[in-house]
Amino acid sequence: MTLKEKKKDIVNRITLPVFPDRSFDVTAFGADGNGEADSTSAFQQAIDEAHRSGGGRVTVPKGVFLTGALKLKSNVELHVKKDAVIAFSRNPDDYLPAVLTRFEGVELYNYSPLIYAYEAENIAITGGGTLDGRADDAHWWPWKRGTNGQPSQENDRDALFEMAERNVPVDERRFGKGHYLRPNFIQPYRCKKVLIQGVTVMNSPMWQIHPVLCESVTIDGVKVIGHGPNTDGVDPESCKNVIIKNCQFDNGDDCIAVKSGRNADGRRINVPSENIVIENNDMKDGHGGVTVGSEISGGVNNVFAEGNRMDSPNLDRALRIKTNSVRGGVLENIYFYDNVVKSLKREVIAIDMEYEEGDAGEFKPVVRNIEVDRLKSTGGQYGIRVLAYDHSPVTGLKVTDSEINGVAVPMELKNVKDPVFSNLYINGKRYDSHEK
Template sequence: MTLNRKKEEILRQITVPVFPNRHFDVTEFGADASGKADSTASIQQAIDEAYQAGGGTAILPKGVFRSGALRLKSNVELHIEQGAAIKFSQNPNDYLPVVLTRFEGVELYNYSPLIYAYEAENIALTGKGTLDGQGDEEHWWPWKRGTNGQPSQEKDRDALFEMAERNVPVEERRFGKGHYLRPNFIQPYRCQNILIKDVTVLNSPMWQVHPVLCENVTVDGVKVVGHGPNTDGVNPESCKNVVIKHCHFDNGDDCIAVKSGRNADGRRINIPAENIIIENNEMKDGHGGVTIGSEISGGVKNIFAEGNLMDSPNLDRALRIKTNSVRGGILKNIYFHKNVVKSLKREVIAIDMEYEEGDAGNFKPVVRDIEVDQLKSTGGQYGIRVLAYDHSPVTGLKVTDSKIDGVEIPMELKNVKDPVFLNLYINGKRYDSSEQ
């Protein structure tokens, strides 16, 4: 099967949910469009009424609405009209009770994501309005390192990871109040048939759009902006059949990061990220444009990134693959085609098995069949940088019909077996493995 046919087959499996023609205006349930009063209960009531009616659309009209945690229900669309905004509470207590979620690839019970769904199907978050998580240097973000006199997440993070390594039952991994693990913004968990379209997402406490263990996900025309710590844009984790298209990213971490669980917990669940299409997006600031990992212990396969534009001196890498022998995982069939990089800071193509812990574990990562074609790039430190293990070299790396200009170092290849370069130009020099 050709790559285009494989991609088209994946797209045919992804359908956008359709909702009954029933509308539930949140102001009719008491929501305050002036932004003065808390509207959590009223917005949730509109969602619940739509659900109980057999499906429909809960609508936020023009105005500012203040809210705590919201939960989407099956067959319900939450529509944020142009000129409408939800400003989410900066009080952690407004994200209780705890829910089943993941923190950096590990399951636990923690503060609810700002917008959450669990085992729902046919759900949507749409409209030209704004979702503002209100993370800032005084709220949520200081928990990363304990700045501004606030506690750090370090103790809780270490405790969670240690629980996972000991296989402590998830029911006993209870955090939330009195703990300091930040929630993510939008998280459907074990859901099917999801649409997130046109909304603007700002300033999440942590990862911004984070579907977990979901199938059939469309993220279309979303603007994701946030420069706090770990404010990744879209992170499909252990998801199948996903399309991310026509989005704008300007983030404090990876723009898009494909994940599948961390270490022992990722291997316990053992569900890969697969059949993910990333096309026609614009990426500004971030650690990576299209990133695979590092929480990738469940593996990944069939990633298509095509027609994306990356342009920022604060974008570290264009294509980034990161794992190690603590994470493990099989990473294969990653296709990076017809992408344009107008500026960036570090590596254009980076495959890194020395990420964080390096070769300190017993779970050999496998990275194979990475194809880059028709890439045009300007700027950066490295053109292609691969740091792999001698006991697990990268195989099937192929870079063709591409032009990489303005890099300080054309290539650093550590443990790459039989790479294929064809009509590849770096800083004007041709690299053609068939002629070597």
């Protein structure tokens, strides 16, 4: 089966949700479009009623609506019309009670994501409106490092990771009130047939769109904006059959990061991310355009990134793969083709096993079958940079029919076995497989 056929097969497996022709306007349940009164209860009542009625569309009309945490349920589409803004509360208490979630790849009970769904099927967030998490340098983001006179997440983060390494039961990993682990924005957890389409998502406390253990996910035509710490754009984690297309990213961290759990917890759950299609997206600021890792202990298989455009001096890398021997995992069959990079800061192609802890663990990462074809890029420090272990070299690296221009260092290859370069030009020089 050709790559084109493999990608088409994945796309054909993805099923869009379908909803009954019923409408539930949130203002009919008492929602305040002036942005003054708390509309959480009205929104949730509309969602609950649509769910009880067998499904339908919950409509948010023009206006500004202030809410806390919302729980999306099966067979419900949350439709945010153009000129409608859902402005989320900055009060952490409005995201209680705690729910089962993941923080940086580790399961726990924590503040609810701003929009959360658990074991739901046939759900959607659509429309031309805006979802504003309203995080900023005075709200949520300071928890990252304890800035602006606010507490830091450091102690809680260390405690959670230590619990996971000791295999403490998830039900005993209770955080939330009195703790400082930031919630994600949109998180369907163990859901099927998920659609997020057309909306603008901005200013999340941290990761912005974060499907976990989901199957059949479509993210289409979404604008994802946010320049706070860890404000990744879309992070499918331990998900199967996902397409991310026609989106615009401008982020403080990775634009798209494919994940599958961190360290012992990722190995305990042991569900890879597989069959991910990333196509026709525009990427500006971020640590990486298309990233795999670093919370990747469950592995990843079959990632197709095609026809994406990247252009920002504040974009660090185009294709980024990051793991180490603490993370482990098998990362394989990653295809990056027909992508255009007009500007970026650091590496065009980066595979890094020295990320964070480096070679400090017992879980050998495996990185293999990474293919780049018809790439055109300008700018950056490195063209191709691979930092792998001598006991686990990268295999199956192939770069063909590509032009990488304007880089300071064409290649740095540390422990790559038999790479294949064909019709690859870097700074105007042709590189074949035997040259480095």
